Amino acid sequence: MLTIYGRSTGRSNSLCDGISRRNFLKVGGMALGGLSLPQTLRAESLAETGSSHKAIINIYLPGGPSHIDLWDPKPNAPKEIRGEFNPIATNVPGIEICELFPRMASMMDKFIPVRSISDADGRHDAYQCMTGRRFGSQKPPGGWPSAGAWVSSLQGQLNQAVPANVALMYKTGNRTWGEPGTGGFRGTSHSPFNMVGNKARSSADNMVLQGITLDRLQDRRILRQSLDQFRRNVDSSGMMANMDVYEQQAMGILTDSKLAHALDLSREDPKIVARYGQSIEKFQRDGAPKMIENFCIARRLVEAGARFVSLNYSRWDWHGGDGMNFPRSREEFPLLDQGLSALITDLHERGLDQDVSVVVWGEFGRTPKINARSSRDHWPRVSCAMLAGGGMQTGQVVGATNRSGEYAEKRPVKFQEVFATLYHTVGLDLNGTRVFDLNGVPRYLVDKGIEPIHEII
Numbered sequence: 001m002l003t004i005y006g007r008s009t010g011r012s013n014s015l016c017d018g019i020s021r022r023n024f025l026k027v028g029g030m031a032l033g034g035l036s037l038p039q040t041l042r043a044e045s046l047a048e049t050g051s052s053h054k055a056i057i058n059i060y061l062p063g064g065p066s067h068i069d070l071w072d073p074k075p076n077a078p079k080e081i082r083g084e085f086n087p088i089a090t091n092v093p094g095i096e097i098c099e100l101f102p103r104m105a106s107m108m109d110k111f112i113p114v115r116s117i118s119d120a121d122g123r124h125d126a127y128q129c130m131t132g133r134r135f136g137s138q139k140p141p142g143g144w145p146s147a148g149a150w151v152s153s154l155q156g157q158l159n160q161a162v163p164a165n166v167a168l169m170y171k172t173g174n175r176t177w178g179e180p181g182t183g184g185f186r187g188t189s190h191s192p193f194n195m196v197g198n199k200a201r202s203s204a205d206n207m208v209l210q211g212i213t214l215d216r217l218q219d220r221r222i223l224r225q226s227l228d229q230f231r232r233n234v235d236s237s238g239m240m241a242n243m244d245v246y247e248q249q250a251m252g253i254l255t256d257s258k259l260a261h262a263l264d265l266s267r268e269d270p271k272i273v274a275r276y277g278q279s280i281e282k283f284q285r286d287g288a289p290k291m292i293e294n295f296c297i298a299r300r301l302v303e304a305g306a307r308f309v310s311l312n313y314s315r316w317d318w319h320g321g322d323g324m325n326f327p328r329s330r331e332e333f334p335l336l337d338q339g340l341s342a343l344i345t346d347l348h349e350r351g352l353d354q355d356v357s358v359v360v361w362g363e364f365g366r367t368p369k370i371n372a373r374s375s376r377d378h379w380p381r382v383s384c385a386m387l388a389g390g391g392m393q394t395g396q397v398v399g400a401t402n403r404s405g406e407y408a409e410k411r412p413v414k415f416q417e418v419f420a421t422l423y424h425t426v427g428l429d430l431n432g433t434r435v436f437d438l439n440g441v442p443r444y445l446v447d448k449g450i451e452p453i454h455e456i457i
Helices: 037-044 127-131 147-155 220-237 245-255 257-263 270-276 294-304 325-349 415-425
Strands: 002-004 055-060 087-089 096-098 111-117 165-168 280-283 308-312 356-361 383-389 408-410
Touching: 055 127, 055 147, 055 294, 111 408, 111 415, 127 147, 147 165, 147 308, 147 415, 165 294, 257 294, 270 294, 270 325, 294 308, 294 325, 325 356, 325 383, 356 415, 383 415
Parallel strands: 055 308, 055 356, 165 308
Antiparallel strands: 087 096, 111 383, 356 383
16 A cells, blocks of 8 residues: 655755655555555556546445345245345335335335345455456466456546545455455556455555555545645655655655545545444454445445546445344345445435446345354355446346345346446447456456346346
8 A cells, every 4th residue: 555654854855844865755565466556657658548437336245144034025025035134125115125125125216126136256255256257266477457447447436535445445354355455467557446445454454644544535635635735745855756656646746736635534524424423433343344335435436536446335245143144234224225325325416327327235145044153154056146336227127146146047247247247337339348367368347248238228
């Protein structure tokens, strides 16, 4: 990640507050693969650039949420399968979801429940939700790019102040729940630019501006003061005149108001922020914190120029010993209901619903049969997702599971089909886009034969 240190030990080549020139533009860690930011921008200049600003927000629920308890209720199944919750009608006749999602139910015409994702790896890992690929599939040299890396490399940055591929992915105790993917063979310049840090909030892993970590996004006033002071220091140093164009672009990312403003919710209408609900900064065991306000920040990052935003939210692995499924659902579902409905309402009110696509999902589903601890175990055979925006044909369900929610009975969907749909919404040509990996082998956005979900585009 990007690090801006505070006062140094007094090297001569430093800014007015003691920040050394070497540390001033340091980029390390997972976010950009160890390249300096100027090097990254030099590589970025070789990428194609796009003119329209379509975007994708990818919301990952670490741990595998229950498809039955979320958005695929089974009221006619035996009690040991249907669980404790009742379905409620939505504003779309024939579509029912869990009673703990009343806000989403009232605006289901703006959503698409996908109930039949059927090719999960079964790993506790964000990999499929970030790339669409199965973890064990044969990888090209350098690895598969994340979805955001594909978008970044094919469409480029909208402006130099905001990276095209941005992440709000907290490093988690279970490491694989906090990994937003990489640039793969498309290069580290397109790896996610991660704006939040790890569980310990170590300055080695977080973006730090004079001691202020950006994952402490609740402290807007101090963050804003730190950014303002940093820009004043840069302006007074005269350092910009001695930088090449790529170093100046790197400095632009740090000092331009677009990125800082996008992260600063104090600049948002308080009534809008209140729609999303109150974030809880505490990490959920080995998962992510309940930073529901990051849904709003994701929208603000898109408005600032990001093309792809990934985030992880809370922890959804509830076997019984890890937390009882139904009590935890009563805690988690209402906040998710509030945050998602606020995000989609925002997009529609701002006229962004045709341009910004949203996907919400986890790595797999949960067993239809409730276990002895009144919870549900891992179930890779089927899982669900929720789509919205992007000009998609909303207000309909894609796919169906059987009476007990055991398997896809109608229209099985693959992770790559969801990504093919999302790529389509941002204007990428699945058939016409061919790039070469590090061995010169032609590669495509998705595997041969994979197409967008035709029902919704």
